[in-house]
Amino acid sequence: MTFTNQLIQYLINGITKGGIYGLVALGFTIIYKSTDVINFAQGEFVMFGAVMLYTFHHVLHLNLLLSFILAVLVVTLIGILMEVLMIRPLEESSVITQIIVTIGASIFFRGSAMLIWGRNDVFVPFFSSGKPYRIFHAIIDRQYLWILVITLLAMGVLHLFYEKTITGKAMTACAANKKAASLVGINIRTMVVLSFGLSAALGGVAGGVLAPFGMKYDTGVNYGLKGFCAAIVGGLGNNVGAMVGGFVLGIVEELGAGLISSSYRNAIAYSILVLVLIIRPQGILFTKSGERV
Amino acid sequence: MAKWIVEKGKGLYFLLFCVLMLVLPLILRMSEAGDYYLSLMVFAGINSMVVIGLNLLMGYAGQISLGHAAFFGLGAYSSGIVTTRFGLSPLWGFTLSIILNFLIAYLLAKPILKLKGHYLAMATLGLGMIFFVLFNELPITGASEGISVGKLYIFGYNMNSRYLKDINYYYLTWIFTLLLTYFALNIVNSRVGRALRAIHSKELAAHSIGVDISRFKTKVFILSTIYAGLAGSIFAHYSTFLCPVDFGLNYSIRVVTMGVVGGMSSIWGGLLGASVLSILPQFLDIFAEYDILIYGLVLILSVIFMPEGISQKISLCWEKCQKKWFHEV
Amino acid sequence: MTMDNNTALLEIRGIEKDFGGVKAIENLSFMVKPESIKGFIGPNGAGKTTAYNVISGVLAPTSGEVYFQGKKITGLKPYRIAEMGLVRTFQNIQLFHNMTVLENVMMGRHVRSKSGFMASALRLPRMRAEEKETKEKAMEILTLVGLQDQAYFKPDSLPIGYQRLLEIARALAAEPELMLLDEPAAGLNTKETSQLAKLIFRIREKGITILVVEHDMELVMEVSDEVLVLEYGQKIAEDIPRNIQTDPKVIAAYLGEMDD
Numbered sequence: 001m002t003f004t005n006q007l008i009q010y011l012i013n014g015i016t017k018g019g020i021y022g023l024v025a026l027g028f029t030i031i032y033k034s035t036d037v038i039n040f041a042q043g044e045f046v047m048f049g050a051v052m053l054y055t056f057h058h059v060l061h062l063n064l065l066l067s068f069i070l071a072v073l074v075v076t077l078i079g080i081l082m083e084v085l086m087i088r089p090l091e092e093s094s095v096i097t098q099i100i101v102t103i104g105a106s107i108f109f110r111g112s113a114m115l116i117w118g119r120n121d122v123f124v125p126f127f128s129s130g131k132p133y134r135i136f137h138a139i140i141d142r143q144y145l146w147i148l149v150i151t152l153l154a155m156g157v158l159h160l161f162y163e164k165t166i167t168g169k170a171m172t173a174c175a176a177n178k179k180a181a182s183l184v185g186i187n188i189r190t191m192v193v194l195s196f197g198l199s200a201a202l203g204g205v206a207g208g209v210l211a212p213f214g215m216k217y218d219t220g221v222n223y224g225l226k227g228f229c230a231a232i233v234g235g236l237g238n239n240v241g242a243m244v245g246g247f248v249l250g251i252v253e254e255l256g257a258g259l260i261s262s263s264y265r266n267a268i269a270y271s272i273l274v275l276v277l278i279i280r281p282q283g284i285l286f287t288k289s290g291e292r293v
Numbered sequence: 294m295a296k297w298i299v300e301k302g303k304g305l306y307f308l309l310f311c312v313l314m315l316v317l318p319l320i321l322r323m324s325e326a327g328d329y330y331l332s333l334m335v336f337a338g339i340n341s342m343v344v345i346g347l348n349l350l351m352g353y354a355g356q357i358s359l360g361h362a363a364f365f366g367l368g369a370y371s372s373g374i375v376t377t378r379f380g381l382s383p384l385w386g387f388t389l390s391i392i393l394n395f396l397i398a399y400l401l402a403k404p405i406l407k408l409k410g411h412y413l414a415m416a417t418l419g420l421g422m423i424f425f426v427l428f429n430e431l432p433i434t435g436a437s438e439g440i441s442v443g444k445l446y447i448f449g450y451n452m453n454s455r456y457l458k459d460i461n462y463y464y465l466t467w468i469f470t471l472l473l474t475y476f477a478l479n480i481v482n483s484r485v486g487r488a489l490r491a492i493h494s495k496e497l498a499a500h501s502i503g504v505d506i507s508r509f510k511t512k513v514f515i516l517s518t519i520y521a522g523l524a525g526s527i528f529a530h531y532s533t534f535l536c537p538v539d540f541g542l543n544y545s546i547r548v549v550t551m552g553v554v555g556g557m558s559s560i561w562g563g564l565l566g567a568s569v570l571s572i573l574p575q576f577l578d579i580f581a582e583y584d585i586l587i588y589g590l591v592l593i594l595s596v597i598f599m600p601e602g603i604s605q606k607i608s609l610c611w612e613k614c615q616k617k618w619f620h621e622v
Numbered sequence: 623m624t625m626d627n628n629t630a631l632l633e634i635r636g637i638e639k640d641f642g643g644v645k646a647i648e649n650l651s652f653m654v655k656p657e658s659i660k661g662f663i664g665p666n667g668a669g670k671t672t673a674y675n676v677i678s679g680v681l682a683p684t685s686g687e688v689y690f691q692g693k694k695i696t697g698l699k700p701y702r703i704a705e706m707g708l709v710r711t712f713q714n715i716q717l718f719h720n721m722t723v724l725e726n727v728m729m730g731r732h733v734r735s736k737s738g739f740m741a742s743a744l745r746l747p748r749m750r751a752e753e754k755e756t757k758e759k760a761m762e763i764l765t766l767v768g769l770q771d772q773a774y775f776k777p778d779s780l781p782i783g784y785q786r787l788l789e790i791a792r793a794l795a796a797e798p799e800l801m802l803l804d805e806p807a808a809g810l811n812t813k814e815t816s817q818l819a820k821l822i823f824r825i826r827e828k829g830i831t832i833l834v835v836e837h838d839m840e841l842v843m844e845v846s847d848e849v850l851v852l853e854y855g856q857k858i859a860e861d862i863p864r865n866i867q868t869d870p871k872v873i874a875a876y877l878g879e880m881d882d
């Protein structure tokens with residue numbers, strides 16, 4: 001394989017991964033905007049998406065599309081329950097407390113998943129069978145295309161939701177200024193619940209498309225952390241930034257892993273995270289004020 | 294008499310506690326499984342050191358760290374590398390552990406501690422993950438295969454002797470733990486402790502009354518990493534073999550959980566939380582199977598229903614009892 | 623500190639402060655003479671608290687300088703300014719809720735004591751002596767403001783009037799040269815306000831200079847040697863209280879506020 005071909009391969013892998021990171025980053029952003037909470041259980045939504053899809057499709061033998069929709073709905077429900085049971089009671093608490101409760105949630109979710117689905121990877125079949133495509137000598141897995149298509153679709157739908165629907169606009173208003181939003185009659189509580197549901201749903205979608213590659217109780221952690229890196233790179237609290245941040249992180253990570261060393265793949269992502277936080281906590285792509293003295 | 298006890302209160306508790314820890318092994322060794330209990334106590338002491346340091350940082354100064362496993366690991370690997378790779382005396386391992394943590398914490402403190410809340414949490418978590426990758430990949434740490442640690446000799450005395458290892462380490466660990474507890478208790482009841490609490494409570498007001506915030510944050514961060522590093526060094530010699538998996542995100546979260554359960558803004562709380570969560574799981578079979586689930590549940594329930602930790606519940610009870618007993622005298 | 627009575631303890635020279643194009647303070651200059659009490663008034667939103675934030679180093683001015691004891695303090699960190707002897711209270715009370723009343727006042731002694739991590743961890747004799755002194759001084763000051771019986775309470779449990787007194791006590795504990803009080807009488811009843819006036823005089827007797835932002839005109843006119851009036855970020859008057867009360871510009875400014 002020539003160097004150019006290798007490069008193309010890294011790019012393809014990076015874009016695919018980046019889409020997933022972008023979805024998770026969007027999940028972080030949506031919750032952060034409505035509640036100022038960073039949800040450390042975001043990665044577990046991804047894991048739930050995959051294991052739920054497995055359950056509906058493989059155990060209950062429903063067809064793939066129906067299973068996918070049901071899986072996303074269940075994850076949405078989990079997100080809503082999380083808000084009601086864990087976040088709401090601590091609304092007035094310190095940031096440390098809020099961080100810790102979402103960490104607690106993430107561990108609890110992992111533990112429950114281990115209990116129900118065991119310690120091994122669960123798989124669903126690839127969404128479509130057949131040989132991978134080839135562009136120049138780079139290989140594109142069919143599932144990669146599914147990932148890309150569904151990810152972009154989810155992002156597009158989210159965009160339309162925010163731009164075209166009353167509820168979406170209300171959520172934007174609520175994120176911008178809670179007081180003003182409640183004065184014009186928007187129910188803040190509903191918006192917060194909705195943001196958890198929406199964020200969980202995005203995680204569920206990401207998990208669903210990843211399911212053919214296998215997922216177990218603790219796989220989600222990694223996606224959660226990478227998604228957060230992407231959100232920070234894109235400027236926490238900015239939807240477009242989150243998506244672009246996801247793609248950038250995915251590509252940089254793949255290139256770095258390919259050209260430098262694959263064992264330092266995670267170190268590259270986390271170094272980017274720490275550097276961005278130190279140098280420009282408001283994000284390097286799009287700005288939204290970071291908390292800094 | 295009663296008045297004297299109340300006045301000397303805190304110091305007296307500490308003294309009593311020291312005596313208790315001194316005689317505890319004699320009681321434990323009466324049991325068949327004495328050495329097993331002793332080894333649990335060693336881990337309780339090691340975790341206590343980390344948690345007490347973390348409580349100074351999180352509970353008093355209000356600065357979250359989700360990466361303390363890295364500093365624990367730096368301490369442990371210092372000891373492992375010095376004794377195995379260079380064949381030097383273990384004391385150099387302890388020294389390197391302190392120096393390394395001091396330097397790294399010093400360099401990181403300024404840029405990192407400017408961040409607040411979620412940003413700080415994520416930055417420390419990211420740092421922890423970077424160190425985890427380094428432990429996993431660097432040849433000098435033995436990478437994922439791990440590294441063995443040389444025996445610990447103190448003035449020529451072999452701490453790792455076959456029959457006395459557990460009791461030796463019990464005393465070593467708890468002498469360190471009690472010493473570090475003593476320092477921490479003194480610090481929190483001093484000008485420094487008040488400054489830290491002021492930073493936690495209202496940064497602006499603390500600044501305006503003359504507290505050099507970044508200096509205090511830096512120092513308490515360094516102190517907490519040295520606590521973790523010393524614990525790591527003892528851990529290394531006791532377990533005799535190091536694997537990166539002990540120094541990952543899980544350990545960072547575990548020590549935070551211990552702090553939360555015991556009470557983050559209390560030194561005794563740190564001791565209590567670390568001890569309870571180091572020992573109790575070993576006696577509950579259910580833990581073995583569902584440990585993550587239970588950890589998560591404990592964490593969620595304790596922040597919601599007991600945000601100040603067990604120690605605060607106990608001290609409230611104790612205050613009531615004191616009032617009852619001593620005011621009637 | 624000996625100082626010529628004509629030189630200012632605090633001197634503000636042409637301070638400007640913009641917030642994204644909005645001028646909060648415009649070309650403000652004034653002086654505070656040593657051992658004087660200066661009232662600082664103006665309608666809501668005139669820029670008084672912004673001025674305090676600039677003086678105490680919390681905010682950097684867009685332009686202009688602040689001199690304290692003849693030294694330029696603009697650009698210094700707030701803690702450095704506090705160390706030099708300029709401390710303040712806050713309009714929205716900023717007490718340390720995780721400490722007792724006594725500890726809050728001991729916090730004020732921070733700049734007058736030195737023990738660091740090492741001395742504290744080891745409980746060195748000099749640290750113990752210093753701690754004892756800090757506690758005694760703090761108790762003395764609590765007695766001065768009349769909060770000695772509340773020493774071991776948490777500040778949250780005190781009524782608002784006491785909390786204001788505690789803020790003053792904490793500032794006083796630093797043995798400052800200059801105290802900036804920000805609406806010390808807000809939320810106080812008539813009796814408490816008259817006690818506050820007495821306290822302000824007693825603080826001045828200790829040789830401490832006071833600049834006080836306050837909406838209670840009666841109090842300002844009673845305690846101040848001179849009054850400075852700010853409107854829309856600009857100084858509109860600076861004179862002795864009697865002249866301020868009859869100044870048409872000042873009256874107009876306050877009448878304007880009543881129309882709102």
